[in-house]
Amino acid sequence: MQVLDKTIKQLTVPTPFAVGDVHVYLLKGDMLSLVDAGVKTKEAWQAVTEQLKESGYHPEDIEQIILTHHHPDHTGLIEQFPRLKHIAAHQNVDVWLRRDEAYFRGYEHFFHVLFIQSGIPARFQGFLDQMRKPLILAGRGEVTDALDEGDTLPGHGEWQVIETKGHAQSHLSFFRQEDGLFIGGDHLLKSISPNPLIEPPGDPSAERPRPILQYRRNLQKCLELGITKVLPGHGDVFSDLEEILPKQMKRQVQRAEKVYQLIAAEAQSPFQLCQKIFPRQYESQLELTMSETFAQLDYLEDEGKIEQAMEEGRLMYAAK
Numbered sequence: 001m002q003v004l005d006k007t008i009k010q011l012t013v014p015t016p017f018a019v020g021d022v023h024v025y026l027l028k029g030d031m032l033s034l035v036d037a038g039v040k041t042k043e044a045w046q047a048v049t050e051q052l053k054e055s056g057y058h059p060e061d062i063e064q065i066i067l068t069h070h071h072p073d074h075t076g077l078i079e080q081f082p083r084l085k086h087i088a089a090h091q092n093v094d095v096w097l098r099r100d101e102a103y104f105r106g107y108e109h110f111f112h113v114l115f116i117q118s119g120i121p122a123r124f125q126g127f128l129d130q131m132r133k134p135l136i137l138a139g140r141g142e143v144t145d146a147l148d149e150g151d152t153l154p155g156h157g158e159w160q161v162i163e164t165k166g167h168a169q170s171h172l173s174f175f176r177q178e179d180g181l182f183i184g185g186d187h188l189l190k191s192i193s194p195n196p197l198i199e200p201p202g203d204p205s206a207e208r209p210r211p212i213l214q215y216r217r218n219l220q221k222c223l224e225l226g227i228t229k230v231l232p233g234h235g236d237v238f239s240d241l242e243e244i245l246p247k248q249m250k251r252q253v254q255r256a257e258k259v260y261q262l263i264a265a266e267a268q269s270p271f272q273l274c275q276k277i278f279p280r281q282y283e284s285q286l287e288l289t290m291s292e293t294f295a296q297l298d299y300l301e302d303e304g305k306i307e308q309a310m311e312e313g314r315l316m317y318a319a320k
């Protein structure tokens with residue numbers, strides 16, 4: 001546990017995921033709140049309860065949970081607090097906490113169509129049957145307080161809500177202007193760039209979001225806020241945004257340039273590119289590697305360097 005000041009403490013919680021530990025933040029104010037809630041495992045619950053005890057609290061003292069986004073390593077323990085009154089989050093979190101079956105069916109259909117269009121062979125379609133598997137580590141509940149850009153946190157009026165979509169279509173961060181402190185979830189991390197994950201649009205008739213473009217816009221927005229210290233969802237607390245974020249943005253452009261060189265040599269489908277970019281990972285991490293592939297394609301298309309066309313039901317990308 002790391003004490004940051006008299007109103008906020010960082011609790012570190014283990015996860016079974018490759019990213020490693022996740023951080024949860026204890027906020028004192030008009031309510032006692034947790035920002036994020038770890039993953040639903042015995043080990044995570046033990047870590048949370050022990051660190052709460054070190055702070056002089058117990059699970060029944062937690063009145064509110066504030067979520068940065070809907071991923072399981074951030075929502076897992078929301079059901080464990082007996083006197084919890086509020087769950088505050090982006091409205092897009094709600095369908096995940098409620099296990100909205102209509103949404104999930106639409107989610108799976110979106111990927112089924114996208115994967116076929118991307119040229120992914122039928123032998124990989126079984127991946128769709130595994131898409132709900134991580135939910136066993138996620139919490140169930142309901143968003144009671146929907147948050148959006150410019151709101152303040154319930155019970156913690158000094159914290160402003162900043163929309164930071166990119167890693168997730170539900171992602172929010174929280175900024176305390178008086179001292180520049182920023183709770184960044186998975187949006188701002190010191191040592192790694194978050195995956196810009198593909199998700200379906202809220203309106204099935206609309207185009208899918210371009211998370212890499214959202215992520216880059218929101219990085220730039222963060223550079224203009226006056227942030228002095230980032231409290232991340234993973235990894236070290238850090239302060240040198242002006243050095244770290246431009247480097248992360250530059251690395252993404254460099255990755256996109258490598259993809260452009262592949263496309264300049266010949267027009268290719270997203271799956272063909274994914275195989276070349278991630279030859280060792282694409283079979284075991286298809287969703288992540290395809291999301292990263294589309295991130296580079298979306299960036300290059302937005303830059304006007306490539307164009308897409310549908311050929312016999314398959315997406316193909318060619319250099320302009």
